[in-house]
Amino acid sequence: MGRERELDQVSAVLARPPAVVLIDGEAGVGKTRLLHELSSPLLVGSCHPMRFPFGPIVEALRDADLPPGLNPVTGALRPLLPEFSHLLPLDPPPVQDPQVERHRLFRAVLSLIDALQPITLVVEDVHWIDPDSRELLAFLTRCLPAGANLLLTYRPEDASFPVAGFRSHLPPHIRHTQLSLAPLDVEETALLAKHLLPDPPDLWPLTLGVPFAIEELARMLAEGRGPGTPPALRDAVLLKIEALPVAARRIVQAAAVVDEPASERSLAAVAGLPPEQSERGLAEAVRRGLLHQPSPGRYGLRQPLARQAVYDSITPGVRRRLHRRVEAPAETKGAVSPREEQVIGLAAQGLTNREIAESLFLSPRTVEVHVANALRKLGLTSRRQLPGNTE
Structure with missing residues (x-):
């Protein structure tokens, strides 16, 4: 097809x-x-x-x-x-x-x-x-x-x-x-589903055109089971998860909880990883095909069915902890301001407060306040958690 x-x-x-x-x-x-x-x-x-x-x-x-x-x-x-x-x-x-x-x-x-x-x-x-x-x-x-x-x-x-x-x-x-070989497009997915089911629903949003996922999901529906992650697809995803290094696995779990493409900084914060580990973990998850980059600087799981398989595999305690980290920024006082973004960008490069102050013509005390506010808004506890920090 x-x-x-x-x-x-x-x-x-x-x-x-x-x-x-x-x-x-x-x-x-x-x-x-x-x-x-x-x-x-x-x-x-x-x-x-x-x-x-x-x-x-x-x-x-x-x-x-x-x-x-x-x-x-x-x-x-x-x-x-x-x-x-x-x-x-x-x-x-x-x-x-x-x-x-x-x-x-x-x-x-x-x-x-x-x-x-x-x-x-x-x-x-x-x-x-x-x-x-x-x-x-x-x-x-x-x-x-x-x-x-x-x-x-x-x-x-x-x-x-x-x-x-x-x-x-x-x-x-x-x-x-x-x-x-690329996945099937929307029309090709619909045509394949029509060959597999008498009155198929739209399977593209769940499968993103991967034929194996289409066939497995169609089999579940033909057997009278509701839409969900087909066992064969779930097992294939979990085998790949188990083979990941710890940092990469935590990044993938964070992506499953966030449920939409997110920045490296957001995934690192939810995963609770320091920048160096999150950078390596993200690179490995992308290299192994579990995460992809649908838009510049945003990463997510390739398929909704794969995302559900990863999410279901997370133990309840870990899942609650990840959700708390996702929700933490919503409890703060708002988004990072442009000046705070400047400041934490330099902090992520390993510059001290005094060096940042000299670079932006601010006082060290002002820089200290900006860093503290930005970390709080991002749900971080230390500047060492900023992705890209070289300290």
């Missing part, structure tokens, strides 16, 4: 091997679904968080229909593919040098792909790739057979795989393309 342009683009590249295709997108956006629509012959393997050595390559090759008359070097694959031992040549004689043994294994994979062409080797979830498979992919891309392609999918927010470096080292004769 809504992927005709992307499908045509990928198909056109794969039709002219050798080629490398990189497809990125957030979890649930439809990377795997797009692959199912391709007409090219595929061998598909997936990386896993446990990062098994050569895991995705072994998984892909297990689905191969091995032809007769394979190159003797492919016998080196017997330890990785024991189920094919009756189809593979005998193991080559052992060698003492581990690097020679490794090179022979890489050549065996290359030779098998050569025998299977035309073929596209697909490695999904490359953000979880193991070091051995990573080196093997780098080897394969430099010598892809004329009738073979390589297609990789990954989540950019989780990627430790250096995609830019991988792409920059491709030989000139190997074509490549990068495709980023």
Whole structure:
């Protein structure tokens, strides 16, 4: 649904091997679904968080229909593919040098792909790739057979795989393309919902067009359950939350309680974090795709359903404390004045009251009053809590 342009683009590249295709997108956006629509012959393997050595390559090759008359070097694959031992040549004689043994294994994979062409080797979830498979992919891309392609999918927010470096080292004769899958728009979301439900409500505000969220929410509604966070989506969000460092987790929890995009300063205040920790926590939450920046300087959770999943996971005691911090500024005497904003901006840079006074041509006593008033209005107890403070 809504992927005709992307499908045509990928198909056109794969039709002219050798080629490398990189497809990125957030979890649930439809990377795997797009692959199912391709007409090219595929061998598909997936990386896993446990990062098994050569895991995705072994998984892909297990689905191969091995032809007769394979190159003797492919016998080196017997330890990785024991189920094919009756189809593979005998193991080559052992060698003492581990690097020679490794090179022979890489050549065996290359030779098998050569025998299977035309073929596209697909490695999904490359953000979880193991070091051995990573080196093997780098080897394969430099010598892809004329009738073979390589297609990789990954989540950019989780990627430790250096995609830019991988792409920059491709030989000139190997074509490549990068495709980023975005969520569905309002009309596409409505069309998908109509295929899933006889009389669907507007699912876009809750899902923001992520197909996985649309399908899971539609399933809940079809079963007669009210709108809420689908269990599969909730579990996926909570797994990501549990993997966060403490500061990042507290920032995400603060964003869930605030319930609308907020500034870094506001999230730090609600989370109760000093500036240095809140800055690192926010950066990590954004990098891992839990928070995004819908407008300059404002951060929030990507989806309302994700926000609800995070909110429900917060223990009652912590939730009450976060709500008190959210409500604290409303109990003060008003917004920070322009002069107070100037003063605390300099204070956040680590300037003393005297240095601020000299910079703004004020008395140190006046600066002291402005700092105290601004901290009170922001619900902070110390200037060290100001985001960006370098003291």
